[in-house]
Amino acid sequence: MVTLTIDGREVQAEEGATILEVARDNNIYIPTLCYHEGIAPYGACRLCLVEIVTHGRERLVASCLYPTEEGLVVRTNSERIANHRKVLMELLLARSPGSPVIQDLARRLGVERTPFKLEDESCILCGLCVRACEEVVGVSAISLVNRGVNREVSAPFYETPDTCIGCGSCAYICPVGAIKLEDVGDTRTITMPNPKMPKTEFKLKKCKICGNYWAPEKQLDYIARQSDLPPEAFDICPNCRD
Numbered sequence: 001m002v003t004l005t006i007d008g009r010e011v012q013a014e015e016g017a018t019i020l021e022v023a024r025d026n027n028i029y030i031p032t033l034c035y036h037e038g039i040a041p042y043g044a045c046r047l048c049l050v051e052i053v054t055h056g057r058e059r060l061v062a063s064c065l066y067p068t069e070e071g072l073v074v075r076t077n078s079e080r081i082a083n084h085r086k087v088l089m090e091l092l093l094a095r096s097p098g099s100p101v102i103q104d105l106a107r108r109l110g111v112e113r114t115p116f117k118l119e120d121e122s123c124i125l126c127g128l129c130v131r132a133c134e135e136v137v138g139v140s141a142i143s144l145v146n147r148g149v150n151r152e153v154s155a156p157f158y159e160t161p162d163t164c165i166g167c168g169s170c171a172y173i174c175p176v177g178a179i180k181l182e183d184v185g186d187t188r189t190i191t192m193p194n195p196k197m198p199k200t201e202f203k204l205k206k207c208k209i210c211g212n213y214w215a216p217e218k219q220l221d222y223i224a225r226q227s228d229l230p231p232e233a234f235d236i237c238p239n240c241r242d
């Protein structure tokens with residue numbers, strides 16, 4: 001265990017835990033957009049920046065990435081941090097002015113409007129969908145490509161990737177709902193925020209008992225291959241299995 005100070009409060013932490021994890025464990029609020037506890041942190045949104053003093057030096061670090069250490073002093077809400085978050089929120093508000101998640105977070109951080117030119121993007125380029133697809137699902141169907149203003153979530157040649165199994169992890173994890181997932185009848189449709197990418201349709205499996213369509217056939221085939229289960233193991237939906 002190590003002892004550190006966050007906003008004047010002395011707290012104990014497991015060695016190696018990040019500042020963000022320790023702050024959350026102690027009910028200290030740090031805003032985040034690209035962090036998810038199930039995925040390795042990446043440091044994309046920079047909203048979680050905090051001020052630290054270590055070995056007499058003061059600097060800003062991403063709390064989702066920075067590991068705690070003995071004697072560390074952390075400030076999560078100094079004027080410098082507030083100004084930094086304000087500019088970041090103004091940029092995010094300009095990028096996605098119609099996003100309720102961004103509007104709510106901006107309000108919480110005291111930002112009502114943006115001086116920057118308005119765009120109409122739903123994706124904030126946090127990279128969570130890409131990391132979930134790679135780390136959790138293990139298929140890496142999408143990636144963040146290009147640099148600067150051309151940065152976008154995409155698949156090779158803007159085509160539907162063969163590797164995509166239609167699981168929808170990307171849509172579930174997206175913090176701003178930029179990826180749309182719709183199940184209608186026997187079809188799941190996934191729409192990425194990148195307008196150059198086509199909508200992708202997946203056939204859903206019908207439960208042999210209740211007749212409900214419950215999961216993409218491609219996803220079930222993938223799980224069967226990964227787990228060595230026979231395809232018949234997925235003939236019945238979870239509700240009818242109990």
Ligand code: SF4
Binds near residue numbers: 179
């Ligand atoms: S689509 Fe959503 S999860 Fe993916 S990078 Fe954009 S905002 Fe993040």
Ligand code: FES
Binds near residue numbers: 033044
């Ligand atoms: S939550 Fe740390 S950089 Fe986004």
